[in-house]
Amino acid sequence: MDASISLFELGWQTYFQQQLSLDDLEAHKIARVCQVEPSNYALLSEQGLISLAIQSSQPKMTIGDWVIVNSDNQFVRKLDRSALFNQEQQLIASNMDTVLIVSALDDNFNIELIKRYLELVHDAEADAIVVLTKADLCDEAEVEVKRDMVQRLNPLLMIETVNSKSEASLDALKGFFKKGKTIAILGAPGAGKSRLVRSLIDLDNAHTNFNVAQDSLFRLPNGSVLLDSPALRELQANEAMSSVSGFEMVAKLAEKCRFNDCTHTNEPGCAVRKAIDEGELEEQRVQAFKRANFSYDDDSAARSKPHDKFHRSAHSDARARKHSLTE
Ligand SMILES: Nc1nc2c(ncn2[C@@H]2O[C@H](COP(=O)(O)OP(=O)(O)OP(=O)(O)O)[C@@H](O)[C@H]2O)c(=O)[nH]1
Ligand SMILES: [Mg+2]
Ligand SMILES: [Zn+2]
Structure with missing residues (x-):
């Protein structure tokens, strides 16, 4: 363990600093969860590595959380998260x-x-x-x-x-x-x-x-x-898998459509529509598949209108406030 580690090197920011009380500053230690084991958390602090036993009285914590512990390395509280x-x-x-x-x-x-x-x-x-x-x-x-x-x-x-x-x-x-x-x-x-x-x-x-x-x-x-x-790697891999397998399903069905250039909207003999009607496939999956495959030609709606959710996210007030504190 590197003894010269500072809170800033661990990712400490104003947003967390502002949550500290006088007690925290005078008597407590600040640490960051770097590992979650079945029965304890590993915390990194300026004073070195701390092992904190997981107890039901504590809020659930995860990698990245900031934690206040007392001089005996007992849990005091978890700081509010920025994300x-x-x-x-x-x-x-x-x-x-x-x-x-x-x-x-x-x-x-x-x-x-x-x-x-x-x-x-x-x-x-x-x-x-x-x-x-x-x-x-x-x-x-x-x-x-x-x-x-x-x-x-x-x-x-x-x-x-x-x-x-x-x-x-x-x-x-x-x-x-x-x-x-x-x-x-x-x-x-x-x-x-x-x-x-x-x-x-x-x-x-x-x-x-x-x-x-x-x-x-x-x-x-x-x-x-x-x-x-590991949990983050699992999350990203799961998303990648479901995205690919969902697409493969639509692609396989599309091969059975009567027309080669079927858009899967209202063509006769459309295997994709049939699967949707029979509840074997979600409409959402098909829309996603179309966006991914044809968005240059026939998805003009998506082109002229940025995705609302992401657009909003760029202007989110709460986040603007949070980030202005950390700059
Ligand atoms: N030509 C080329 N190959 C790249 C580039 N970036 C990564 N690769 C190669 O792609 C392969 C996979 O890269 P990784 O960095 O291991 O990919 P990863 O995302 O960490 O993969 P996982 O750990 O399996 O999730 C390796 O053989 C890399 O050398 C690049 O910019 N150009
Ligand atoms: Mg890798
Ligand atoms: Zn079709």
């Missing part, structure tokens, strides 16, 4: 400022999955940056088309294109990592997440991680913190 990923009552990660949504530009490019990840990030009340990887595997025109497709989801969305042949493309991203920011990553298997992290982490710096078993918090350049955990 939270949770699914079906399961807490997955908290207090991440920015989530990188990583997607490859090659044949695995999946606009529907990017959209789904954006929804998760929006619900978590964090900011999203879409990182499109493997630009070296597509020609420039294709990169532009795919990039536009993502931008259409939200005109204010930050998008960075990177490729492993040119480290220069990472500079824009690196510039974004500010001291005290906590970053998380979402992306399908093979999207290039590990490669991205490897190129972002300062390998010359021996203190890249916080030396905790099963590291969940890593140091990024400029003093930001990368939050990673």
Whole structure:
């Protein structure tokens, strides 16, 4: 354990500072959950690693949470969160400022999955940056088309294109990592997440991680913190799987439609409509499939109207307030 660790290096921000009482400042310790085990939490603090037994009297906590403990390392309280990923009552990660949504530009490019990840990030009340990887595997025109497709989801969305042949493309991203920011990553298997992290982490710096078993918090350049955990990896993989399998189902049915260019709206002999009518397929899935496949030609509605939800999210008052405190 690195003894010289400061709260700021762990991602501490004004938003949390403002929740402290005089007692906290004089007698208590501040720590951040970096690992959740079956019977205890591992907490990182300026005083080192703390093991906190999980008790039913405590609120449920997750990786990223800030916790106040007393001088005997007993739980005092959990600080309010600035962001939270949770699914079906399961807490997955908290207090991440920015989530990188990583997607490859090659044949695995999946606009529907990017959209789904954006929804998760929006619900978590964090900011999203879409990182499109493997630009070296597509020609420039294709990169532009795919990039536009993502931008259409939200005109204010930050998008960075990177490729492993040119480290220069990472500079824009690196510039974004500010001291005290906590970053998380979402992306399908093979999207290039590990490669991205490897190129972002300062390998010359021996203190890249916080030396905790099963590291969940890593140091990024400029003093930001990368939050990673098994639960987060499970979440991103599940989303990727359901997105792909849902699409495959629609694609398989579409092969059985009478017309090759069937739009699955009202054509006779449409196998997709039949499956919907018989309750075997959700209309939503089909709409998603169409958006992902035909959005250049026949989804003009989506083109002229940015996705309401993401659009709103960019202007959310609560978030504006929260972030203005941390700047
Ligand atoms: N050509 C090219 N290959 C890349 C790029 N980024 C990643 N790759 C390759 O894609 C493969 C998968 O990359 P990873 O970084 O392991 O992907 P990941 O998202 O961490 O995958 P999982 O850990 O399985 O979820 C590796 O063979 C990388 O070398 C890129 O920009 N260009
Ligand atoms: Mg990986
Ligand atoms: Zn059809």
